[in-house]
Amino acid sequence: MTARPPIPATFLRAPTPTQNTPAPTKNAPSGKGNGIRPAPPLDAPTRDRLLHGAHHDPHGVLGAHHVPGGIVVRALRPWAKGVAVVAKGLRAELLDEGDGLFAATLPLHRIPPDYRLLVTYEDTELTLDDPYRFLPALGELDLHLIGEGRHEELWQALGARPMTHQDVAGTRFTVWAPNAQGVCVVGDFNVWDSTVHPMRSLGGAGVWEVFLPGVGEGALYKFEITRPDGSRTLRADPMARRAEVPPANASIVDASHHVWRDADWMARRGARPVHEAPFSVYEVHLASWRPGLTYRQLADQLPAYVKDLGFTHVELMPVAEHPFGGSWGYQVTGFYAPTARLGTPDDFKHLVDALHRAGIGVIMDWVPAHFPRDDWALAEFDGRPLYEHQDPVRASHPDWGTLEFDYGRKEVRNFLVANAVYWCEEFHIDGLRVDAVASMLYLDYSREAGQWTPNEHGGRENLDAVAFLQEMNATVYRRCPGVVTIAEESTAWDGVTRATHHTGPGGFGGLGFGLKWNMGWMHDSLEYMTKEPVHRKYHHGDMTFAMVYAYSENYVLPISHDEVVHGKRSLVSKMPGDWWQQRANHRAFLGFMWAHPGKQLLFMGQEFAQGAEWSEAHGPDWWLLDPSYSAEPDHRGVRDLVRDLNTRYRATPALWQRDIVPEGFEWIVGDAADDNVLAFARYDAQGRPLLAVCNFSPVVRHGYRLGVPAGEPVWQEALNTDASGYGGSGVGNPDPLKAEPTAWHGRRSSVAAVLPPLATVWLRPG
Template identity: 80%
Template sequence: MRAAPALGDDERRRLLAGAHHDPHALLGAHPVRGGVLFRALRPYARSVTVAAAGLRARLRAEGDGLFSGVLPLREIPDYRLLVTYEDAELELHDPFRFLPALGELDLHLIGEGRHEELWRALGAHPMTHQGVSGTRFTVWAPNALGVRLTGDFSYWDGTALPMRSLGGSGVWELFLPGVGEGALYKFEIARPDGGHSLRADPMARRTECPPATASVVHGSHHRWGDDAWMARREGGRVHELPFSVYEVHLPSWRPGLTYRRLAEQLPAYVKDLGFTHVELMPVAEHPFGGSWGYQVTGFYAPTARLGSPDDFKHLVDALHRAGIGVLVDWVPAHFPKDAWALAEFDGRPLYEPADPLRAAHPDWGTLEFDYGRNEVRNFLVANAVYWCEEFHIDGLRVDAVASMLYLDYSREPGQWTPNAHGGRENLDAVAFLQEMNATVYRRCPGVVTVAEESTAWDGVTRATHHVGPSGFGGLGFGLKWNMGWMHDSLAYLAHEPVHRAHHHHEMTFSMVYAYSENYVLPISHDEVVHGKRALVSKMPGDWWQQRADHRAYLGFMWAHPGKQLLFMGQEFAQGAEWSEAHGPDWWLLDPSYSAEPDHRGVRDLVRDLNQVYAATPALWQRDTDPEGFSWIEGDAREDNVFAFLRFDAEGSPLLAISNFSPVVRHEYRIGAPESVPVWREVLNTDDRRYGGGGVVNAEPLKAEPTGWHGRPVSILPVLPPLATIWLRPA
């Protein structure tokens, strides 16, 4: 062996500082005149020996952990390194002898911002490369001077594991032999300012359990058992199907349960109550549990608090096999500033805009995404696809859409810059949302996207290629939360019945715009926290009146055009606000707590609402068709009464009547369609089974030839106090 040519001072300095763009050009094995040059970087090693068939040669120490030598070989052998430390000797594959494990097409698509399966290209992937088992690590960090890999496999010292830059893509790569699933890792970034930062992998598919922040090498082994569900989903049109959603915060639904334990209990509970879907508050990894998941640092990793990614797949699988769809809250509007996560990831603004005024989210102390950057947009679009394809998620409820759409959202004059046309619309965010929706609907038939959008933005649920009066194409969502209905109806119910006559329009105004978008009626977690009180506690009066109002409101809500969403605990009239620390007050359902059906009765009502709803196409088949609804009585403000018809595709009606006054109204004449001679009551929220007073219409109601409410015939039902009744043709 002869001595290798010395590294130049600059090359050596950059390599040892972790700021070299191509460490593979300096390390590993390379043909040179007269043989093969071997060089290894192994800090703390006492010696490094090259071992191959019929070969064992000890390299010369160059100092600073560098070892090198030139062997008189004609070609590079299949070799290993024997590294001797003070107390051990390890036989290792040299990571710097391997070709890049990421293809040119992947790099091209990443650069274009069009890699719809980005999670397959970036992050940590256990694989066999050039016949050797290990893990390929890749990360996008275009502003970094260098990137080093570190983890429990290197005792968290990344000196020996510099990564190579793959051209102008901004991607850095290293294949590390012998490292597999379960390994902890991070990336050490050499910043443009000369500093270093240790970062979790933005594309990590598994993380340590917070407060620990390392990424975890993951390979999925779950075998899906929901083929029948997925096949049915592909042919479904959510707007014309039953869609009744139970919103759940998984960590607090039954505190202490893992994903797998939840799979034993949640599907059975939701199925028993008849909900068609669950909506899970964000499950992507987040450092602070008190954010409820809305401040995400691991966009590609289900939170490790409840188990592994395969454990989460097991939960989704169990829900599907029970016939229940799964929506997840998705948060592309912002991310936290934690120094180990996305903020200034490679030493400069990367995922966030460079302009600090554009980057800082004024409400939440977080950073907004730079939707105009190809790679950032790709990161988010691929993430939406990832949850739907890898975890079989049936829908994405997109959080805080309004904060994305407006440049002046929560900003004062002087704190924002108009768009190129002088307007307040965030054109990049609009384009991102359109691309995300179009991509999800193209790749994942049967999946629905739902916008939490609190303004009157035109065309949230309009197709992206249909341009509206505003000049914008539709955003392309499938459904939108009806925040106006929620706000107005809850305001009405908060008034004492004697004052409700002055607020009657708050219950009817929603029908002025009910068909402007495809709506979900949400009574979500946001309405039962932070001093807003639980749903039943918003109602005035004594406990009996509160529960009666609660039941009547649910009956009104389930009959109103639009899909329904109800947050956990409200299905049994929990009186206390929700707290993520202890979750729903399940003890209220224990018969030993009370023999009266005050809480169990409300739960039974929700079960019956869902059962009758699912069996009555008039309540869901024409949710987006104005011909599917007709007022009968929308102006009885002095009586606090509302009556309307819903129709299915064949014209078969359901008649819903709500009496939001605390008095019984005997023989209250209601106009009715001439085509229905006899009606029967199919649901009454005052039924004793639900904790009501038992004022019901036990006998069929025959139409009389007395015109009323502009209709040729009428019926005379009894309207229970603070109650909703549903009638169908007998």
């Protein structure tokens, strides 16, 4: 080993001496005489492994140990000029063994329980607790559960945890790296020197541990791992609860001090099953909703805005730490850390708390399908495939250049299942929208013949992923009452929202999700709306087909960020016609969407008909709502419509109480393709109806006869998307419509209504 250059002592961190620091006495051994002898020398392989970060048990070499005739104390302190052991009645100088090793045999019968190290550097002297005098700070039960892949609170066992251990304050560092020859923790507390703090292996679970006294909150750290081939790699902590602001990527020791004030919300959020409750979602990209705001600044603005518009929930695009902002959070490196771009984990809790106190639920996008290849994160974490599949073909995601998790490995499943629980329990998240479920479920997803291997039954289903999703959903629903899981799943997989213990026709148990995104409805309805009205009659089935399968799953109707980027245009810009017709189509579509069976999700900016595509660089065009921009209610009118849609939706059980049963829906007229007209009734649990009528043609239809449910003599408008206050033409039915004994649409009575152009009208009894 070459000699180390001197290092400025100002770069070293040491704990502040306390009143319990033992003081040496005048007559204490000094290291010269008094029976102090050289320590038995380390054999060359042991010394080499220790100095190269490849020793599995540094605590067996360093620290204090009994030997014949005394106690050997050995310390590894690179850069030090000298090291002494100090305790009550004791000061003993250790002998320099070279390469930063200091050791001596002390003439003692027992190890002083509270001894410390007095370390002398070039121009300073520090008194430190010896990390290698401490017993493991991780219990046997934790290790057993980790080994079984069943530790549901994995974040409590792995990572960096400030704690008091053997009456000393410090931080326990633990990491799962079963293929490593050795692991060292490095950080600003040891000048990022990998020699100083090697960790010990705790046995067959593959967990490495060290307790570092004096290291506390705010410390930066990483793990330096010695791979099986002897090379080294520096990695961020997979379990880090806080990270540096990208592009920096060190992990940060963190402890929460947030005091929750949402007890009322948490107590009542599960009072009613989500599929029988009002559920309209405002999807938000936090970093660009109003660019430059922190979590705490968002807490001052976002809850009030969402509450004013009447949404029941927000859905946050991924908040877990990610290195590239342009991925919008869908390429995660820090699965347990909210992105530091907007603040600390406690700051994020403050935002969730504020939303809850405003009566708004919080759904979070969760990305267990893949992870990026950054060489400081999860990829080949300990020198071999660990979180990713062992088979490189299975590991490589064909679409995104990322790596797929190995769902068949119990520790990886545990990492992800515990992560889902972590966000719900630690951050009070009310729902997880699971991204890219289809890419997980199929072995042949985006792969050609010959690029994938069938499962053991000869099929294309990824049985490991199925088991993982079932375990995740079952665990979250068991541990977190009131939480809902939502699948972004774009295929016809049977039983996405069926209970895991119920087997379907395909032989699989249900996946156990609470809701599923209805991608078919979204694609079909947008395809229809982009057509010129004169051509819509040829595509009428696009608007009705969703009811063929509407009760196969519990659905969310999503108009998400994916539909307003990459050249797809914003929602209003998809619509045909001039500016007035585009806005009218936009409003009519929203009225149809809010009345249709299923829950609603709308991406930010679409609530006021933003014309430009969304960009994470600048977010929504809020200036469009400024009255000085336009005196006309074109954008403000659409926003007001969304507010009224949510208000009436929440007040009308017919629109949400029976979303998942056929008894909640009835076609009035579904085949009026030539007229571009749709009409249907929704019913609540008491059979009270609401009638939705959509006229997707640009002409006013006077006296349009509609069959109506029996027993309701008078109908009146509950909502009209063509109202002048919304920017419409003001055509409608200001007076109540009286049911007439004229049979129509298979019903005994009917009304003759005025259908405004490019509009949706809701009619209610009364």
